[in-house]
Structures are given as structure tokens and as C-alpha cells.
Amino acid sequence: MSDKKPAESKIWELGPESEFRFELDPGQSLAIKLVQGRAEIFGFELAEGKQHLFGFECKAAVFTWKGCVIEVTGEPSTEYVSDDTPMRTYGNLHIALEQMRVRALSEIRGSPVPHQDKTRSDPPRVLVLGPEHSGKTTVCKILTNYAVRAGQGWTPFLVNVDPSEGAWAAAGTLSVAPISGPIPTASPANSLGTAATTAPVSLSSNALLPLVYWYGHPETKRNPLLLDRMIRNLGENINDRFELDTQGRASGLIVDTPPSFASGPASSNPRLRLIKACIDAFTINVIVVVGHEKLNVEMQRTYGSLVQVVKIPKSGGVVEVDHSYRERVHNYELHTYMYGQIIPPPAGITNGTMGGETLTDLVLAPSSTVVNFSDLQIYRIGLETMAPSDALPVGATRTVSEMQAVLVNPASPGSGLLNAVLALLGPANPDENERYDEEILDLPVVGFLVMWVSSFFQVGLGSFTLHCMQHQH
Numbered sequence: 244m245s246d247k248k249p250a251e252s253k254i255w256e257l258g259p260e261s262e263f264r265f266e267l268d269p270g271q272s273l274a275i276k277l278v279q280g281r282a283e284i285f286g287f288e289l290a291e292g293k294q295h296l297f298g299f300e301c302k303a304a305v306f307t308w309k310g311c312v313i314e315v316t317g318e319p320s321t322e323y324v325s326d327d328t329p330m331r332t333y334g335n336l337h338i339a340l341e342q343m344r345v346r347a348l349s350e351i352r353g354s355p356v357p358h359q360d361k362t363r364s365d366p367p368r369v370l371v372l373g374p375e376h377s378g379k380t381t382v383c384k385i386l387t388n389y390a391v392r393a394g395q396g397w398t399p400f401l402v403n404v405d406p407s408e409g410a411w412a413a414a415g416t417l418s419v420a421p422i423s424g425p426i427p428t429a430s431p432a433n434s435l436g437t438a439a440t441t442a443p444v445s446l447s448s449n450a451l452l453p454l455v456y457w458y459g460h461p462e463t464k465r466n467p468l469l470l471d472r473m474i475r476n477l478g479e480n481i482n483d484r485f486e487l488d489t490q491g492r493a494s495g496l497i498v499d500t501p502p503s504f505a506s507g508p509a510s511s512n513p514r515l516r517l518i519k520a521c522i523d524a525f526t527i528n529v530i531v532v533v534g535h536e537k538l539n540v541e542m543q544r545t546y547g548s549l550v551q552v553v554k555i556p557k558s559g560g561v562v563e564v565d566h567s568y569r570e571r572v573h574n575y576e577l578h579t580y581m582y583g584q585i586i587p588p589p590a591g592i593t594n595g596t597m598g599g600e601t602l603t604d605l606v607l608a609p610s611s612t613v614v615n616f617s618d619l620q621i622y623r624i625g626l627e628t629m630a631p632s633d634a635l636p637v638g639a640t641r642t643v644s645e646m647q648a649v650l651v652n653p654a655s656p657g658s659g660l661l662n663a664v665l666a667l668l669g670p671a672n673p674d675e676n677e678r679y680d681e682e683i684l685d686l687p688v689v690g691f692l693v694m695w696v697s698s699f700f701q702v703g704l705g706s707f708t709l710h711c712m713q714h715q716h
């Protein structure tokens with residue numbers, strides 16, 4: 244038995260439309276129990292009487308529409324209640340999107356639609372833009388959770404084109420997943436929910452099946468051309484899926500974007516090209532700008548005649564995280580990918596759950612495998628260090644283009660493989676005649692490898708691999 248003193252518990256009474264905000268430091272964990280009333284974390288409803296656990300420097304808020312009482316066990320570095328939240332605006336935005344879904348489904352099923360105007364019966368395809376720390380990911384999560392909680396069987400597609408966020412995989416990826424159950428928030432290591440695994444135990448009941456592409460860098464400016472291509476790949480796959488999945492098509496999609504899309508000069512900057520790539524690839528019809536007047540005006544001017552541009556306020560609760568925090572989150576993501584999610588509960592809490600799942604169901608047991616380098620083909624897209632092409636001297640051309648797959652020799656001292664994360668890609672086309680030069684750029688990720696050195700090279704392959712979306716051709 245542990246001889247640790249039980250952690251201190253506090254009772255918080257929240258008034259209508261207020262929220263309890265907390266921030267955890269490294270190593271801290273927290274348990275929150277809903278004692279009375281109804282409450283939610285970024286749209287995910289808390290079950291009454293259950294201990295909900297949080298860890299890995301989680302920063303979040305328990306919001307209530309009508310008032311509630313919660314019991315908080317543990318000592319977060321920051322905790323306070325605020326009744327100044329933008330949730331009413333977010334709720335209204337959700338209602339507007341919900342009306343679009345209902346009209347879209349009526350149209351798809353051939354039922355009479357109140358509006359004759361065809362464009363009014365498009366499902367919501369929302370692009371969320373905003374500067375750093377404006378709460379874009381949180382807005383995407385709230386809107387997605389409200390859609391799946393509407394009880395209409397919606398499965399909105401949540402798209403992440405921010406490579407600095409791991410979403411369901413690791414940082415450096417772009418991904419999409421159809422969401423059928425509310426996404427919990429317990430740890431930034433899987434802030435958008437948990438992907439299904441190939442582990443032979445029963446795991447998260449709410450496991451997602453994302454489609455993932457490997458961009459390979461957390462920063463968008465490293466290779467905007469490649470990013471553009473991945474965005475278009477995601478769009479093509481989603482459109483294929485929508486052709487067969489009418490309920491999914493009517494549910495629409497919500498796209499989370501990187502902060503670099505919101506700032507920088509308009510000219511000679513890839514951000515406007517990347518925004519355009521998103522609008523084209525995902526057939527965006529609503530642009531949501533979170534708390535940025537200048538960007539709102541810019542989007543109104545550029546796209547106002549084609550799509551609806553809506554500005555919403557930023558929440559005062561959004562935490563401004565720094566570079567070292569992001570690096571730690573990238574490590575948490577990889578660790579969670581390999582080992583599953585393990586949050587040690589505060590002392591005295593024995594029956595904690597994470598997003599409604601029992602803790603033991605989220606633990607993985609990876610094994611290491613020694614693989615000969617001669618059995619692997621490792622590619623790098625472009626060069627290790629590559630300035631954008633518009634930064635090259637006038638008239639200069641590259642020897643290796645941004646999109647070129649360069650075979651890496653693991654034995655060469657400058658291979659750059661030590662401690663690198665590699666993506667394992669799905670198989671190339673079995674028909675040799677169908678293959679093409681840049682095919683590697685269009686293959687989805689099926690797993691990740693971490694390269695490390697002991698006395699010899701080893702390759703660790705997580706027991707947890709991503710599944711691609713099933714296409715029913």
C-alpha cells in the first residue's frame with residue numbers, strides 16, 4: 244500500500260456560463276469529479292461521479308452552461324474561475340453549422356429544402372484561421388464535439404494541417420479522421436483523441452482511424468511546396484470518401500491550421516498560397532477567424548464574395564505556450580505512441596478514468612526489433628537544410644528540388660538519422676506500370692520508427708500503428 248498522503252481536494256461551485264481553468268506543470272496530475280449539475284471540457288461532457296484524470300502539462304477548462312459543482316484533487320500550478328468566456332458565440336456558430344448539415348442531408352436524400360439556392364444546402368466545410376495561441380485547435384474541438392453530441396449521427400471530419408501538432412500521430416504529420424464520438428481532453432499528447440492500435444488488447448472504445456501524411460518537419464516554412472501537395476492529397480482522399488459516405492459528407496469538415504497561415508506579409512509569402520490550397524482541396528465554404536481583426540479583413544477582401552467569413556473572439560483562457568513546452572509535447576506524443584497513455588493519478592485517487600476509458604486499457608507494451616539497414620530504404624524529401632526557393636540568389640536553381648526523394652545512406656556519418664523519427668509508408672502501387680517518380684510523396688503513413696543508438700543501430704517500431712481510412716471502391 245502507498246504511504247503517500249492523499250492529495251488535497253477542493254470543491255468549486257461554478258455559476259452558469261463560467262469555467263474553471265487549470266494549468267499543470269511537468270509531473271503534476273489532477274483529478275476532477277463532477278459532483279452536481281452538468282459540465283464539459285471543450286465540448287466533451289463529464290460523467291457525474293467519475294474521477295477524470297489530467298496530466299502531461301495539460302491546460303484546459305471545465306465549462307458549464309447552467310452551473311455545477313466539481314471536486315478537484317491535486318495541485319495545479321494555476322487554477323481559477325472565469326465567467327468571461329466566448330462560449331455563447333461558439334455555441335451560436337455551432338447552431339449555424341448544424342443548420343447547414345440538416346439542409347445538406349435533406350438535399351442529399353432528396354427531401355424538400357427550404358431554400359432554392361443550391362449553395363445554401365452545402366454541408367459546412369470550415370477553415371479555422373488565427374494567430375499563435377488564439378485557441379484554434381480548441382475551437383475545432385468544441386465545434387466537432389458539439390456536432391457529434393447533437394444526436395443526429397454526424398461524423399464530422401476533423402483535419403489537421405498544422406504539422407507542429409501531432410494530432411493522432413506524431414508532430415510532422417498532416418492528418419484527417421472522421422469523428423463519431425466526443426473527443427476528450429486529458430493530455431496534450433493526444434489532444435484530438437486516440438487512434439486505433441494494432442495491440443491485441445481491447446483499447447479505447449472511441450479509437451479513431453486517421454489518414455496521415457508525412458511532412459517531416461514541425462515548421463510550415465521548411466517546405467511549403469510539399470505541404471501544399473499533402474494538403475491536396477488529404478483533400479482528394481476526403482472527396483473520395485464523401486462520394487460513398489453521405490452522412491459523413493453532410494456532417495462536413497473542420498480544418499485546424501498552423502499559426503503561420505495568419506501572419507506575415509501578403510506578397511512573396513507562401514501562407515496565402517497554402518490558405519488557397521486548403522480552400523480548393525477541402526472546398527471550404529466557411530472561414531472562421533479567431534480573434535484577429537486584420538486577418539479577418541484580409542480574408543473578407545480576398546474570399547468574402549466566395550465563402551462566408553466569420554470572426555469569433557479568442558478565449559481569455561488560452562495559454563501562451565513556449566517553444567520548450569512544444570518540444571516536450573512532441574516527446575509526450577511519441578512516448579504515448581509507443582507506450583500508450585499513462586497518467587499517474589494524484590495520491591489517494593484509485594478509480595480515475597481518462598476521457599471515460601479505464602487507465603489500464605490505454606497502456607501499450609512495445610517491443611524492439613533489430614532490422615538490417617539493407618532491408619530498409621530510407622528517403623529524405625529534399626535536402627536536410629533547405630532554404631525556400633524564393634530565398635535563393637537570382638538565377639540560381641537547386642540541385643535537389645523540394646519534392647525530390649533522396650535515398651539516405653545510413654552508414655554515412657552525415658546521414659542525420661541519429662534520434663530521428665521516420666515514418667513508415669504504405670506500400671507502393673503493386674502494378675509497376677502505375678508507379679511514378681514522386682509516388683513516395685503520396686503514400687500514407689502506417690507507422691513510425693524511432694532511430695537510436697546503443698552499441699549498434701536499432702529500430703524501434705511501436706506496437707501501435709495507424710490505420711488508413713477504408714475506401715470502399
Ligand SMILES: Nc1ncnc2c1ncn2[C@@H]1O[C@H](COP(=O)(O)OP(=O)(O)OP(=O)(O)O)[C@@H](O)[C@H]1O
Pocket residue numbers: 264265301302303304373374375376377378379380381382405431500501502558559560561562563564
Ligand atoms: N478556455 C481555456 N482555458 C484554459 N486553457 C485553455 C482554454 N482554451 C484553450 N486552452 C489551452 O491553451 C492551449 C493553447 O490552445 P490551442 O492549442 O487551442 O491554441 P492554438 O491557437 O491552436 O495554438 P497554436 O498557435 O499552437 O496552433 C492549449 O493547451 C489549450 O488546451
